[in-house]
């Protein structure tokens with residue numbers, strides 16, 4: 296009796312110690328994994344802040360001669376990345392317009408007909424799609440749109456490639472969200488004589504809207520920084536381009552161009568900083584929406 | 593215990609079929625709803641309810657009792673065709689609302705005439721109390737003028753005794769109410785359409801005794817304007833508020849009659865065994 300209590304006492308102390316070590320271990324690893332983000336931000340701000348001013352947002356990228364002169368005079372490089380900002384907005388916007396309805400409908404189908412053979416196939420394909428390298432989607436955009444449709448590089452081709460890329464996250468988040476919604480809600484609406492399509496559009500999807508939008512925002516932030524597929528589709532443009540059948544610039548494309556031009560290298564940091572801020576904002580927005588629009592049932 | 597009863601079942605069943613079944617089902621004069629030899633299957637040739645025939649009395653409360661799995665919910669849902677939610681259902685027989693076979697009606701029209709309240713309160717979480725009450729109109733795209741809406745909301749909420757409790761919070765979400773209030777809101781939502789019949793599937797089983805008592809009082813009050821059919825697991829609830837009772841067992845309607853009569857002098861052995869707690 297006595298011995299056993301002594302042992303269990305010692306045991307308890309040991310266990311508590313283990314618990315403590317484990318907890319502090321977790322905290323320090325969590326800290327470690329968040330360091331890279333802060334290092335990146337630190338680096339970008341340090342090197343990029345000089346270039347960021349009003350012109351940076353409203354003027355197009357400078358040509359290499361102007362930049363060379365400015366650099367040799369120790370001035371900041373004139374111009375900005377307005378062509379990239381507008382291009383990114385158009386390409387990402389168009390990709391969203393294509394992918395959001397498609398993804399939500401597809402996800403709704405998957406959650407409503409979870410057991411169907413066809414749903415199983417679709418789910419498998421969507422999962423595979425998630426793993427397709429983005430450069431391959433660029434090739435697809437090139438083959439499908441650039442050559443046969445727009446007869447040259449275009450924002451449309453870029454949007455199609457990116458919309459395929461954001462589809463899986465919308466489909467899966469819609470499916471997962473709608474699956475969690477209790478069937479009693481659907482029954483309530485059906486018992487009022489509401490036709491099935493209205494039940495889905497007016498009751499079920501609005502109830503899951505926060506989860507669906509979170510997926511949408513994460514999808515957008517995933518494609519906003521994509522470069523490889525755009526190189527094969529949108530290509531880039533030195534002017535602001537609003538015609539979607541024409542070559543168009545985008546912020547990540549500009550970063551790549553700056554990298555390749557020794558005179559413009561110092562623009563990399565500020566363009567990257569802006570892109571990173573944009574994506575961080577999208578992520579924060581996703582969090583805020585998830586919290587604010589959360590429906591309790 | 594249960595297995596011995598099941599083993600004895602066939603013998604009792606055939607006995608009853610031969611002699612007693614006819615008079616253990618009460619005939620109702622000019623019923624509002626007439627269930628005629630109804631059998632319902634969720635797929636295949638296994639029928640979850642078999643050959644049920646009964647008339648439902650107008651402006652009365654009819655309780656459906658029976659052990660778990662005997663087909664109470666199936667019968668109730670077959671009456672407003674909610675069982676069709678499951679893809680492979682099929683049925684034999686008919687249910688008449690007035691002169692019309694409900695299986696020939698459009699389910700949307702049918703459900704406007706036969707409202708339903710469920711076991712767990714299920715107000716629409718995205719909607720305010722106000723919008724929940726008129727959800728039947730809004731969701732069906734029926735446009736009403738503001739004063740009409742106000743009128744319907746107030747009338748329905750008064751009918752369920754919720755008006756005084758929520759009249760200052762009509763535009764808050766319905767899900768912030770207590771369980772009992774939510775259930776009364778769901779009843780108000782079903783009443784807003786002024787259906788002829790209200791079906792309730794164990795509407796109080798998720799509620800505490802006080803909320804339950806309120807709902808029971810409410811149902812007794814509502815039978816003045818509506819016909820009520822109620823599934824309940826709770827025998828004393830059936831005894832307290834129902835005028836007629838059905839006892840179902842293994843998919844059959846074993847006995848149907850005036851509640852008082854059934855509780856004091858059941859005609860079928862199985863009813864008696866259920867009421868005395870021997871089966872179920």
Ligand SMILES: Nc1ncnc2c1ncn2[C@@H]1O[C@H](COP(=O)(O)OP(=O)(O)OP(=O)(O)O)[C@@H](O)[C@H]1O
Pocket residue numbers: 634640658659660661662663664665666667678825
């Ligand atoms: N969706 C379904 N698919 C297949 N079988 C079902 C389905 N719903 C019910 N059943 C079967 O039909 C029979 C009757 O079920 P029902 O839900 O009507 O019983 P109940 O009397 O309401 O039981 P409870 O008191 O537990 O609610 C049961 O044997 C059940 O297994």
Ligand SMILES: [Mg+2]
Pocket residue numbers: 664665666793
């Ligand atoms: Mg049931």
